Amino acid sequence: MKRLAFVLSRLGQTALVLLVVATMLFLIFRLMPGNPLVAYLDPTFTEDMERTLRAQFGLDKPLHVQYAFFLRNAVRGEFGNSFFTREPVDEVIWNVLPNTLLLTLCALLLAYAVGIAGGALLAARRGTWVEHLGIPAVLATRAAPEFWVGMLALAIFSFSLQWFPLGGATSPGSVFTSNWARVLSMDFLRHLALPALTLALYLQGLPTLLMRNSMLEVMDEDFITFARMRGLPERTVVLRHAARNALLPVVTAFALGIGYSIGGNVIIETVFSWPGLGRTLVRAVAAKDYPVAQAAFLMIAAVMIFMNFVADLFYSLLDPRVSYERR
Amino acid sequence: MSDAERALTLPPRWSRAASSWREAVGTLAVVARRDRFALAGIIIYVAFFAIALLAPVVAPHDPQELEYLPNGDVAANLPPSLAHPMGTTNLGRDIFSQLLYGSRAALMVGFVAALGVVILGTLVGLLAGYYGGWVDTVLMRLADVAFGVPFLPMAIVLVAFLGPSIWNVVLVMTLLLWRDTGRVIRAQVLSLRERSYVEAARVLGASHTRTMFVHIAPNVLPLSFLYGSLAIGWAILTEASISFLGFGDPNVISWGYMLQDAYNSQALARQAFHWFVPPGVCIMLAVMAGFFISRGYEELLFPRLRRR
Numbered sequence: 001m002k003r004l005a006f007v008l009s010r011l012g013q014t015a016l017v018l019l020v021v022a023t024m025l026f027l028i029f030r031l032m033p034g035n036p037l038v039a040y041l042d043p044t045f046t047e048d049m050e051r052t053l054r055a056q057f058g059l060d061k062p063l064h065v066q067y068a069f070f071l072r073n074a075v076r077g078e079f080g081n082s083f084f085t086r087e088p089v090d091e092v093i094w095n096v097l098p099n100t101l102l103l104t105l106c107a108l109l110l111a112y113a114v115g116i117a118g119g120a121l122l123a124a125r126r127g128t129w130v131e132h133l134g135i136p137a138v139l140a141t142r143a144a145p146e147f148w149v150g151m152l153a154l155a156i157f158s159f160s161l162q163w164f165p166l167g168g169a170t171s172p173g174s175v176f177t178s179n180w181a182r183v184l185s186m187d188f189l190r191h192l193a194l195p196a197l198t199l200a201l202y203l204q205g206l207p208t209l210l211m212r213n214s215m216l217e218v219m220d221e222d223f224i225t226f227a228r229m230r231g232l233p234e235r236t237v238v239l240r241h242a243a244r245n246a247l248l249p250v251v252t253a254f255a256l257g258i259g260y261s262i263g264g265n266v267i268i269e270t271v272f273s274w275p276g277l278g279r280t281l282v283r284a285v286a287a288k289d290y291p292v293a294q295a296a297f298l299m300i301a302a303v304m305i306f307m308n309f310v311a312d313l314f315y316s317l318l319d320p321r322v323s324y325e326r327r
Numbered sequence: 328m329s330d331a332e333r334a335l336t337l338p339p340r341w342s343r344a345a346s347s348w349r350e351a352v353g354t355l356a357v358v359a360r361r362d363r364f365a366l367a368g369i370i371i372y373v374a375f376f377a378i379a380l381l382a383p384v385v386a387p388h389d390p391q392e393l394e395y396l397p398n399g400d401v402a403a404n405l406p407p408s409l410a411h412p413m414g415t416t417n418l419g420r421d422i423f424s425q426l427l428y429g430s431r432a433a434l435m436v437g438f439v440a441a442l443g444v445v446i447l448g449t450l451v452g453l454l455a456g457y458y459g460g461w462v463d464t465v466l467m468r469l470a471d472v473a474f475g476v477p478f479l480p481m482a483i484v485l486v487a488f489l490g491p492s493i494w495n496v497v498l499v500m501t502l503l504l505w506r507d508t509g510r511v512i513r514a515q516v517l518s519l520r521e522r523s524y525v526e527a528a529r530v531l532g533a534s535h536t537r538t539m540f541v542h543i544a545p546n547v548l549p550l551s552f553l554y555g556s557l558a559i560g561w562a563i564l565t566e567a568s569i570s571f572l573g574f575g576d577p578n579v580i581s582w583g584y585m586l587q588d589a590y591n592s593q594a595l596a597r598q599a600f601h602w603f604v605p606p607g608v609c610i611m612l613a614v615m616a617g618f619f620i621s622r623g624y625e626e627l628l629f630p631r632l633r634r635r
Binding site: 140296 | 478
């Protein structure tokens with residue numbers, strides 16, 4: 001019962017945060033300077049036409065009515081049509097969402113596999129040259145701007161060596177029978193490789209450092225000393241006893257990482273012209289395409305807030321010491 | 328506070344490094360003395376500060392000015408030479424001079440934003456932890472919201488909303504980054520306020536404000552500095568990202584702006600590494616320096632991580 005109450009209260013909190021973020025978003029876009037109808041302006045545009053258009057988009061209504069419409073439509077997943085392409089916004093979003101999720105998941109899995117192994121190694125080799133070289137190297141990958149690493153990768157591997165395509169998710173002109181056929185094609189994978197590797201290089205820093213710190217904490221615990229006293233080989237102590245217990249924060253970070261990197265993908269997707277959620281958002285904001293920008297932002301925020309919730313549940317399930325009482 | 332996030336922030340056991348304001352500020356010297364990396368970080372910043380101050384003297388050209396060849400043509404896309412140590416852009420601007428001037432934007436954004444984060448975060452943490460009750464609830468729910476906001480997308484939307492100026496970038500960064508500091512400081516204040524010396528101060532008649540700022544604040548300040556030095560790095564990175572995406576201040580030459588210029592001007596296809604490698608290296612150095620200093624603080628505050 002306690003657990004159910006815990007889950008429900010967290011769920012309520014999650015919904016509340018999402019509502020506040022959506023409200024902030026609504027206000028920002030409504031108060032933004034500039035005419036949202038700028039996309040329709042041309043010399044033949046009369047004031048009459050503008051008034052009709054305003055009414056059509058509901059922009060003539062008072063703010064609170066617009067807000068009510070916005071919330072109702074957001075719940076239904078209706079975000080109207082793009083100001084520019086006139087496509088329904090939900091279609092735009094659903095078309096790019098799988099690309100973003102695929103890129104994020106591939107990069108994260110790679111990053112966490114490398115990071116867990118690397119972090120355990122760094123902890124086990126504390127005070128040796130592995131650590132002296134390893135830590136600055138990891139910090140360097142965290143400090144290097146992703147888009148710059150992406151630019152270097154493009155300049156070297158795509159433009160110069162021509163191993164990988166220059167950007168996008170598929171070669172221009174390619175036709176696929178279904179979305180699955182597209183995603184599983186060699187062409188798609190070739191396009192995915194460079195952005196995923198660049199993203200993974202950046203993302204591995206967090207799990208590596210977390211794993212290392214967590215290992216160092218655990219290695220200090222009494223049960224490790226006890227395992228050593230029992231005469232177990234160091235390898236067993238490190239891998240079976242320490243690493244397993246050190247994994248908890250890393251696993252939690254993975255769930256949080258899905259949310260955070262979907263937000264951060266904005267920049268990688270732009271560099272590699274990857275048709276995902278982040279690039280859609282950047283282009284929509286730049287073009288003042290409010291409906292698309294709102295929906296893309298809300299989608300990113302929703303995924304992120306939901307993953308924070310999942311991470312919390314994970315954490316409370318994995319660590320029996322976490323109580324369900326509210327602090 | 329979400330348990331999952333707390334687990335990511337800090338090890339549970341930490342040592343206070345200071346009990347007065349003077350000691351708290353002095354921790355920077357302590358960190359520099361104890362940790363070679365932190366010292367390197369401080370030296371990097373000192374060097375960048377010198378470059379930023381001396382940019383008008385040292386820079387061989389005006390970073391915005393178009394350069395011309397003796398025959399009157401625009402000196403576009405020149406490879407590195409004595410006159411242009413890093414070559415010129417596609418419009419004939421001197422890249423080396425831009426790089427020197429770029430340090431100004433980076434340092435300003437990094438340090439002002441970090442200062443804002445330290446002040447706002449510490450204040451929120453102190454108030455929430457000390458008073459508890461509804462103050463705590465309101466402030467921590469605000470932090471929840473700040474954690475629920477996707478960072479870079481929100482920064483882009485806000486800067487687009489407020490207008491592309493470097494001060495707006497700083498403001499946005501402060502508004503989005505205080506959350507980590509606020510939460511961590513709150514957690515520490517919660518335990519500190521139960522200590523007997525705090526009780527003693529109260530019994531002796533110290534006001535709430537005095538207790539908070541004279542007796543509690545110095546203890547948590549080194550922790551704020553840890554987050555502040557991290558924030559310098561994040562702020563510089565984020566400014567670069569915002570500029571790269573084209574939402575930056577068009578009148579300020581920053582390293583991110585240089586990279587955007589190079590990316591949009593086909594420098595990749597032209598293999599003009601002399602154009603887009605240096606700004607990236609500078610960003611990396613500046614961010615690393617912040618990380619190094621924060622690592623020094625980490626080793627000071629969490630002795631378990633220290634070398635045995």
